[in-house]
Amino acid sequence: MPARLSVNLNKVALIRNSRGANYPDLLQVARDCERFGAQGITIHPRPDQRHARYDDVAALKEVVTTELNIEGYPSEEFLQIVLASKPDQVTLVPDEPGQLTSDHGWDTVGRAGMLTPIIERLRAAGIRTSIFVDPDAAMLDGARTVGTDRVEFYTGPFAKGYASDRVAAVAPFAEASRYAATLGLGINAGHDLNLNNLAFFARQLPDLQEVSIGHALISDALYYGLANTIQLYLQRLN
Numbered sequence: 001m002p003a004r005l006s007v008n009l010n011k012v013a014l015i016r017n018s019r020g021a022n023y024p025d026l027l028q029v030a031r032d033c034e035r036f037g038a039q040g041i042t043i044h045p046r047p048d049q050r051h052a053r054y055d056d057v058a059a060l061k062e063v064v065t066t067e068l069n070i071e072g073y074p075s076e077e078f079l080q081i082v083l084a085s086k087p088d089q090v091t092l093v094p095d096e097p098g099q100l101t102s103d104h105g106w107d108t109v110g111r112a113g114m115l116t117p118i119i120e121r122l123r124a125a126g127i128r129t130s131i132f133v134d135p136d137a138a139m140l141d142g143a144r145t146v147g148t149d150r151v152e153f154y155t156g157p158f159a160k161g162y163a164s165d166r167v168a169a170v171a172p173f174a175e176a177s178r179y180a181a182t183l184g185l186g187i188n189a190g191h192d193l194n195l196n197n198l199a200f201f202a203r204q205l206p207d208l209q210e211v212s213i214g215h216a217l218i219s220d221a222l223y224y225g226l227a228n229t230i231q232l233y234l235q236r237l238n
């Protein structure tokens with residue numbers, strides 16, 4: 001089965017916030033993404049709420065009919081918000097509060113004491129859990145130990161290496177994916193995936209279940225329109 005496409009709406013929220021009004025309307029964009037074929041909606045509210053805001057979580061939960069994935073650092077504030085709204089999936093990301101964007105996975109061994117009870121709280125609320133990781137066997141062992149349902153591979157290094165040597169760039173991810181599957185971990189991926197690199201990545205990871213894509217997809221929509229762009233990304237996954 002092809003990996004599902006979850007559209008990250010952070011960049012839509014960024015445009016909305018820039019004028020202080022509700023345009024573009026994030027909820028309408030979410031509905032339209034689904035109408036155009038998206039199989040999930042993702043937001044990653046950060047503590048400064050510069051793009052997706054914490055109050056977007058509950059609002060999206062009311063309208064998303066595919067799958068809602070909320071990404072973020074598990075501060076108590078973040079946890080209270082997702083536990084109240086119960087999205088389909090929560091992806092824990094180890095970002096510092098002021099970080100520009102995500103740039104590394106969890107140290108699942110060193111942070112096991114923190115991650116294990118948080119994952120247990122989310123699971124008890126019926127929420128599927130995923131944790132952001134680099135493609136590293138020890139981190140995958142740690143991911144299994146802390147009890148997460150899935151991992152999300154941080155694909156920034158793949159995207160960076162793709163132009164010069166795509167075979168070398170994907171190799172650690174393909175290997176980690178095979179290993180994760182033996183551990184019974186579900187596999188998601190995201191960060192800097194785009195129309196050029198997505199098909200190759202997905203072909204090399206047959207166990208891939210979901211990709212979340214925002215920056216490139218929303219940028220491509222400026223040229224192709226949202227409906228066409230979503231179809232182009234879906235074609236890359238099929």
Ligand SMILES: CC(=O)[C@@H](O)[C@H](O)COP(=O)(O)O
Nearest residue numbers: 010044071093101102190191
């Ligand atoms: C975890 C991850 O890779 C994405 O959520 C990405 O970081 C999007 O966040 P920004 O839109 O803030 O860059």
Ligand SMILES: NCC(=O)COP(=O)(O)O
Nearest residue numbers: 008190191192212214215
């Ligand atoms: N989890 C990755 C994500 O949601 C989007 O990342 P990007 O496509 O904006 O780099």
